[in-house]
Amino acid sequence: MTKLIFSFLIIFSALGMGYGIQLAVQSGRLQLPFTLETARKRLQKVALLFFMPITVLGAIWIVDIHSARIAALPFIGFGALVLGGVTAILMARAFKLDHRRTGALFTCGSFTNIGSIGALICYMFLGEAGFALVPVYKILEEVSYYGIGFPIAKYYSTGKSATESNLDRLRGLTRDPFILVALSSLIIGGLLNAADIPRPDFFRTVNAVFIPVGTSMLLMSIGLAMRFKSVKSYLKECAAVSAVKFIIVPVVMSGIALLIGFREIDGGLPLKVVIILTSMPVAFNALIPPSIYDLDLDLANSCWFFTTAALVVVLPILMTIISFI
Numbered sequence: 001m002t003k004l005i006f007s008f009l010i011i012f013s014a015l016g017m018g019y020g021i022q023l024a025v026q027s028g029r030l031q032l033p034f035t036l037e038t039a040r041k042r043l044q045k046v047a048l049l050f051f052m053p054i055t056v057l058g059a060i061w062i063v064d065i066h067s068a069r070i071a072a073l074p075f076i077g078f079g080a081l082v083l084g085g086v087t088a089i090l091m092a093r094a095f096k097l098d099h100r101r102t103g104a105l106f107t108c109g110s111f112t113n114i115g116s117i118g119a120l121i122c123y124m125f126l127g128e129a130g131f132a133l134v135p136v137y138k139i140l141e142e143v144s145y146y147g148i149g150f151p152i153a154k155y156y157s158t159g160k161s162a163t164e165s166n167l168d169r170l171r172g173l174t175r176d177p178f179i180l181v182a183l184s185s186l187i188i189g190g191l192l193n194a195a196d197i198p199r200p201d202f203f204r205t206v207n208a209v210f211i212p213v214g215t216s217m218l219l220m221s222i223g224l225a226m227r228f229k230s231v232k233s234y235l236k237e238c239a240a241v242s243a244v245k246f247i248i249v250p251v252v253m254s255g256i257a258l259l260i261g262f263r264e265i266d267g268g269l270p271l272k273v274v275i276i277l278t279s280m281p282v283a284f285n286a287l288i289p290p291s292i293y294d295l296d297l298d299l300a301n302s303c304w305f306f307t308t309a310a311l312v313v314v315l316p317i318l319m320t321i322i323s324f325i
Contacts, residue, residue: 004319007124011117011311014216018223036224043221048178051214052115053185058203059132060189072260073133073270077114078140080253080278084244085110085149091240103156103295105237108303109244110149111286114138116218117311118280122273123211125319128204129266131211133273135186145285153289222284231302238306241282245307246314250278268325275325276318281307 021039024030032039088109092102112118115138123131192199231238254275257263262271282304290297 003124004315007121007315008312010120010212010216011219014219015223015226015308018220019226020223021220022224022226040221040224043217043224047214047217047221049181051210051217053181055131055207055210055214056135056182057185057189057192058199058207059128060135060186061192061197061199061203063129063132063193069261069265070133070136070270073136073274074139076253076257076260076274077137077277078144079256080249081110081112081141081144082148083252084112084249085152087244087248088241091244095236095240097237099156100294100296101237101299103153103293104290104297104299105241105303106156107149107153107286107289107295108237108241108282108300108307111145111283112245112277113280113283113308114141114277116215116222117308118277120211120215121276121280121315121318123207125276125322126269126272128207129269130273130276131207132189133270134277135182137273137277139186150289153295154293157293157295225284226305227301228305231306234299234302237299238303241303242307242310245281246279246310250275253278263325272322272325275322279314279318281311281314 021030022036025032025036034042085106086109088105089102091109092105097105114134119131119134122134254271257271257274262268262274265271282300284304286304287297287300289295290300
């Protein structure tokens with residue numbers, strides 16, 4: 001229960017703080033020496049280029065990655081994103097939604113909050129060992145988004161598009177400092193692990209501080225850009241996306257993880273990670289394709305808010321499920 005309460009406290013207090021600052025600036029009660037957009041990007045840079053790489057390196061250093069079956073974890077992560085998107089499109093067709101709403105529903109079904117909320121929950125529920133498997137699970141995440149997600153979202157656009165082509169986006173992955181730093185920390189931690197070099201004891205304390213702090217900074221940056229529209233206008237779509245995120249994708253991908261034998265590895269740790277990460281809400285970057293491709297941004301905003309708020313119900317259920325594994 002303490003872990004659950006602490007998880008809720010970090011998630012909603014960080015989001016609330018960011019949103020509160022946004023409202024204060026917009027109303028004139030608070031003046032910053034820089035724009036909200038600049039503040040948001042600085043928070044993300046500090047979190048993703050400093051706090052998160054250190055925590056990933058320290059966690060990967062000690063995780064048990066000697067089982068060959070762990071190699072399937074990135075493909076399960078990739079499959080979850082694809083399954084979510086495909087299912088959302090099928091639901092959009094069943095609802096007879098127009099192209100703009102179908103494209104927005106697709107991004108909400110596919111793009112998932114793995115890196116901030118998912119990573120935090122894995123750490124809070126499963127400790128460093130669970131947190132260490134998150135970057136392995138999400139190795140193919142960016143490829144999925146830019147190689148599949150953005151092109152499909154563009155297909156459903158009404159004609160407006162970004163000036164940057166999808167091929168340019170894929171090429172940009174090789175120059176993106178966030179991706180390069182994340183991969184470097186993953187590789188270095190893996191090499192230290194494989195070399196059986198003992199990890200210094202202080203890393204446990206470092207991760208205990210850096211993981212919540214880094215996650216809070218990312219969530220605060222989201223709060224600085226949150227926009228609330230009328231969720232009640234999109235209740236049908238919100239319910240559909242919730243079914244995708246919290247029922248269909250977790251059941252299918254956890255079933256595959258069971259068949260692979262994840263329950264027999266390290267006390268079922270990889271299976272627990274899959275259950276958690278496939279049950280996360282809509283990612284905030286699911287709002288980017290609707291914005292640049294003229295899809296229904298209000299729908300995407302509503303689904304993001306609805307599924308994030310649903311964590312109040314989802315997290316206790318997840319804790320109960322993994323306690324039986």
